[in-house]
Amino acid sequence: MEHQLFSHKQLAASCFNKVWDYLDKEVLSPEEKEEMIHLCHSSFWHWTQVEDHTRQNISIGYWQLSRVYAVVGQGESALFYAKRCITVGTSANLNPFYIGYGYEAAARAFSTLKQFEQCKEMMKQAHDYVEKIVDNENKQLLLNDLNSIPYSV
Structure with missing residues (x-):
């Protein structure tokens, strides 16, 4: 079980950081925008699977989802x-x-x-x-x- 918790946390952080790579780019292709949305939702979901996640983790996840959707014009x-x-x-x-x-x-x-x-x-x-x-x-x-x-x- 401990290994799985670590895996969710690691996947959440990895997806979160990859989203930042996209957010730092000046121009995104349609494919990059779509991947960024999927990565952000994946990050959020993995955080919800971490047993000791906090309301702060969830708040940050919602913030990043909002930023991603603003960037893609939704x-x-x-x-x-x-x-x-x-x-x-x-x-x-x-x-x-x-x-x-x-x-x-x-x-x-x-x-x-x-x-x-x-x-x-x-x-x-x-x-x-x-x-x-x-x-x-x-x-x-x-x-x-x-x-x-x-x-x-």
């Missing part, structure tokens, strides 16, 4: 996973960094959907959480991502 799916990220983060009372990233994901999803008023509201919520982040490096990471979201036509 705003409705991006918004669905952003809302799941926010729900998990707030109900588990996670660190403000993770909840702030839930709102960042929602802002990015609304931007993808060209719903800029809702995007601005989510940006405001995210900035409220930025103020609560103690670690300056984490604060700057979230601010950088928020600054990369287009919120007007």
Whole structure:
């Protein structure tokens, strides 16, 4: 059993990191976009199979799913996973960094959907959480991502 738990954790991390490789690329082919979606869902599923997974692991997984769907232009799916990220983060009372990233994901999803008023509201919520982040490096990471979201036509 222990070996299987390790295998799920390793597969989850491996898929997660491969998704980041795709997210770091400037341009993705249709095949790469599809593979990125499959890898992200695989990562999430494997995390759910790790016996000692945390709500933080799940929050991060939902955030990555939202980001992937925003990148491929599927705003409705991006918004669905952003809302799941926010729900998990707030109900588990996670660190403000993770909840702030839930709102960042929602802002990015609304931007993808060209719903800029809702995007601005989510940006405001995210900035409220930025103020609560103690670690300056984490604060700057979230601010950088928020600054990369287009919120007007």
